Amino acid sequence: MRKFFLLCLITVLPFGFIPINASHAAAANKVIYHVNLGNEQATDALRNIKNHLAVDPTVKIVVVTHSNGVNFLLEGAEDKNGNPYSVPVAELSAKGVEFRVCKITLERMKIDPKKALPEAKLVPSGVVEVTKLQQEGYAYLKP
Amino acid sequence: MNQEKKFSDEHLNAFVDDQLTPEEKEQVYVCLSQDEVLKRHVCKLRQVRDLVNLAYKELPQPSHRPLPAVRNKRFGRNLAAGLVLVISATAGWLLYQSAANTPSATAPEMLTQGAAPTEEIAKVLIHVSDGQTAHLKTVLDEVESLMRFYRDSHQKARVEVVTNSDGLNLLLADKSPYAQRIHQMQSEYKDLTFVACQNTIDRFQRDLGVTVKLLPGVVITDSGVAQIMRRHHQGWAYLQV
Numbered sequence: 001m002r003k004f005f006l007l008c009l010i011t012v013l014p015f016g017f018i019p020i021n022a023s024h025a026a027a028a029n030k031v032i033y034h035v036n037l038g039n040e041q042a043t044d045a046l047r048n049i050k051n052h053l054a055v056d057p058t059v060k061i062v063v064v065t066h067s068n069g070v071n072f073l074l075e076g077a078e079d080k081n082g083n084p085y086s087v088p089v090a091e092l093s094a095k096g097v098e099f100r101v102c103k104i105t106l107e108r109m110k111i112d113p114k115k116a117l118p119e120a121k122l123v124p125s126g127v128v129e130v131t132k133l134q135q136e137g138y139a140y141l142k143p
Numbered sequence: 144m145n146q147e148k149k150f151s152d153e154h155l156n157a158f159v160d161d162q163l164t165p166e167e168k169e170q171v172y173v174c175l176s177q178d179e180v181l182k183r184h185v186c187k188l189r190q191v192r193d194l195v196n197l198a199y200k201e202l203p204q205p206s207h208r209p210l211p212a213v214r215n216k217r218f219g220r221n222l223a224a225g226l227v228l229v230i231s232a233t234a235g236w237l238l239y240q241s242a243a244n245t246p247s248a249t250a251p252e253m254l255t256q257g258a259a260p261t262e263e264i265a266k267v268l269i270h271v272s273d274g275q276t277a278h279l280k281t282v283l284d285e286v287e288s289l290m291r292f293y294r295d296s297h298q299k300a301r302v303e304v305v306t307n308s309d310g311l312n313l314l315l316a317d318k319s320p321y322a323q324r325i326h327q328m329q330s331e332y333k334d335l336t337f338v339a340c341q342n343t344i345d346r347f348q349r350d351l352g353v354t355v356k357l358l359p360g361v362v363i364t365d366s367g368v369a370q371i372m373r374r375h376h377q378g379w380a381y382l383q384v
Binding site: 036124 | 225226228265281285288292380383384
């Protein structure tokens with residue numbers, strides 16, 4: 001009986017040292033920032049993201065934009081103080097933040113996709129992208 | 144004297160145990176009939192045999208524990224087998240995890256994962272809590288765009304527009320700025336549902352003295368936020384537009 005329990009203990013012990021939980025934690029630590037209202041919301045989002053990364057550098061962040069939320073990701077876009085959005089977008093992109101732009105919106109607003117900042121990636125539909133990322137385990141945040 | 148030594152004790156015990164061939168047995172019988180000493184000796188041997196049989200007739204039952212020596216051998220082998228199982232299962236699990244977490248290659252310009260329809264039904268809950276007219280228009284624009292996208296990409300989908308708080312204005316029969324549009328969307332998209340929160344209805348009646356009458360085809364839920372949680376647990380996606 002004692003030997004049986006010893007065998008069980010030896011079998012179970014390795015699981016304590018293997019970082020299986022780490023991979024689960026990483027899978028859960030990702031979030032969508034949904035931006036669709038305009039530049040004010042975009043400015044809030046960029047600030048939120050900067051703070052988020054300061055507290056948790058490992059979080060995976062994807063910014064999904066559609067409708068008026070795409071404006072800050074276009075060439076030459078500036079906030080209300082005249083500061084170009086390209087600077088914080090480049091900084092955050094260097095830290096692993098992704099920016100995605102809705103193709104339907106660009107077509108509807110007749111914006112040339114080439115006018116989007118280089119960090120921005122096109123997706124077929126911003127709303128569908130939000131739902132798909134949630135199916136992949138992303139949390140949802142609306143700044 | 145010679146005859147006493149003719150047969151060894153071993154041979155005589157075999158005779159007593161009936162383990163000799165018939166020829167050998169006959170030999171012994173012949174000698175026995177002629178030799179008293181031999182006869183007495185054989186008799187003694189039979190006695191010993193009988194005493195042994197009597198002593199071992201009712202043995203105490205042995206305990207059912209396996210022999211320690213055999214157990215030790217098996218234990219080492221079992222331990223080794225167990226460790227091999229654990230190590231290979233763990234290695235397999237870790238490989239699976241790393242494969243699952245590898246990001247798929249994305250084209251530099253266009254992420255295409257949204258394009259291909261899946262077998263599963265897409266389930267989306269859109270939460271409306273802001274009642275300003277401009278916002279309500281945005282909601283309907285986005286919902287229509289979404290339903291059209293799913294239809295064009297042949298993706299089965301269920302979309303639920305859950306209204307609570309001031310978002311209820313969207314669905315009030317007398318106050319909604321978009322009654323006609325909603326009616327048209329309901330007939331065009333069978334998998335689109337507009338939902339009103341009962342708690343909000345009660346609050347409108349209690350605090351604002353409004354008698355709530357909803358647009359036709361609107362479904363009522365007990366609590367908008369509870370419905371959001373229910374759908375979340377059922378794997379629905381959530382967003383506000």
